[in-house]
Amino acid sequence: MTTQLLAAPLPHTSSDGVLLLAVLLGIGVIVLLITRFKLHPFLALILGSGVLAAVAGAPFDKLLASFSTGFGSTVASVGLLIGLGAMLGKLLADSGGADIVADTVLRRSSKRMLPWSMALIAAVLGLPLFFEVGVVLLIPIVILVARRGNVPLIRLGIPALAGLSVLHGLVPPHPGPLVAVDALKADLGVTLALGLLIAVPTLIVAGPLFARFAERWVGPLELPPAPPATEEKPERAPSFTAVLATILLPVVLMLGKALADVVIDDPKAMPQRIADFVGSPLIALLAATLLGMLTLGRAAGFTKARISTTMEKSLAPIAGIVFIVGAGGGFKQTLIDVGVGDAVSSWSAKWSISALLLGWLIAVLIRLATGSATVATITAAGIVAPLAADLSTTHAALLVLAIGAGSLFLSHVNDAGFWLVKEYFGMTVGQTLKSWSVMETLISVTAIALILPLSLII
Template structure:
């Protein structure tokens, strides 16, 4: 059968299983990986091997990065570090620049916490500040969601960018640096700038007071009992600081090329800057700053770590399932078919990666699954074109955020918390996600033109 027909039928079956039959995403991905392998005519024993290899390769490094990342975020959140960051920034920036304060707080917290956790943590703070300042909750909610989404789509150690970096063999620190450069204008466009337009498009949405009951019981913090602002920020950003410093060293000392005869210093910096080691060091630092250093018993700290792992167990399996599907697409020759189809065309591989991720995102809802599948399809094309893998990671990550609608959990969370109608959610949440996607693509194309 034609590889593209098999791919399209496979994606339709995946959509049917997840949306129509409400089947678990991980189970659906594995089933479809087997079906696509059979449809592509792969030897049956090789399909099972591809699925196993795909899951193993995907989760080898990422299980530590995600697991330790979730633990670090949980420690910061449980001790009130995120609460301190948000309140301090809002106090410093004042009422006139509340949106800037919310964006900065969401960006810092968003790097340390997964999207859904960041949203649940920040919304009560946003609601309290909006009430105190006499502004609409949506006026602060849109910039908050924009900052959290950008960190989720562009920046390691988040699931999609970290997983695509591993798939495309991209330098994680470089992804982080490029991601931050593109993230700054993107958050401004989709956050504070779009809020002005959204006010005219959905004025009734800005009159809503939100729905805090959807969040369940809230933990109350007394500001003077939380960790200091500096310590909270440093702990949240510790893995980012380590990876970024390593990349800056490699770019300035060796021009981004690995030396043939590395010195002892080169070896140490490369070791410390690898995502697994950076996350391990950062977690140990967080266990001290948010735990033992605050006289918390080890039992309490370990309890927080266990809770964090429980919260990401299914996410890890979904990423593994995405890896299985990606490997079958590569081993079955679909990636090569994509390469053949687009060889000689003027279409940028970055634009192609973005487009594939957009189509998969619209069909499947999951940004992570869309990103991983797109990575498997464009890998051969990227290797042939000489595009920087770090830029391809951000292009695919951008595409995986576009056009969030009713098959995406984020859509329903935003609607529920801000008490909006479906139409109002589309005109706020869906539009801001699409603005992030387009701005991210434009940013990668500009950087590609500069560095190519």
């Protein structure tokens, strides 16, 4: 989850110890208000930000600007994607397109293999997609497959989320790995190859295998209600090819952007400028939504009026999600602006350990403190960049992966992605911690456990 940084951080005079206390109290207040007092997460995140700023010694007028900046930038990026994804998801559901995908997956996979199928689908879609885009495209299909196959939602949801998250943190062309590749002067092709090598076993462990435990820890989740039987049925169903083409359009556009960045590598060249524009997440998902109006809506016999009604109805249920995710971004921005990231950087400078483990640990600390995988990757890469000058090509690539693995560690209440997953799956904070947060930690630990021994043999 990316967030625009303020030009001027919040003024503070707190020591590193006071900052740590502020972080712990801020997070503790949020968890307590939600779990014990049943306060809405949007309000809890606002109050938690106030506690954080007060303990850290930041002026409250600056707190408002910091929280507003984080909220606004998160809603502007993630909120727009959620809105477009909701429109496309509603078109998929109402036109029968999601039914076709679900039936195809169920027909070609046994009940036992469904988690593995969802992990594979998520990994393929997640290669070029931003995590948030992948979530809004995949979750409606995951829910429908769970309902049709009579499979617990968490058993399919964890493999899908793991597929998206592993690719997001470890494999270019995602923004975090790309920034680290540039900062460490690593070879992109080697990083991509090693990233896929690490990603496959990591996905197996954190996806289908962990889903068995998460299912027991979380318990049964209530599936969103199916569309009412009295709802007007489509005259005909769109073809599987049309549905697949619509879903994969953002994938193709973003992958084209990534290839253009590698092959052309000239920001001023017109082909790359075009690829960068149409391959941005917002434009790619907008294009898929507009295409879906034809390939899903019109193909199902919908009138223009019904397509418009479908679009309108898709937005109401996601209002709460957008506000909660935005508030999560505001809390994260407050953490960054009171100087938590700088404090973590200063602590890390005092350590004397291997470059790979150091990069992972720095990314872990910044991830825990700020909630942002991208901020953790960028900061950690900048800190260990001098060490990369003496590394071989393969070890520089492994350092990129170590930092990416650390950036995924233990997503919790200061990560807007935590709230995105919680709301989409209808889980409590405790259930989200037991499933999503543990899954992210497992990805991080498994990846570094593979990277370190691999560094000894290549």
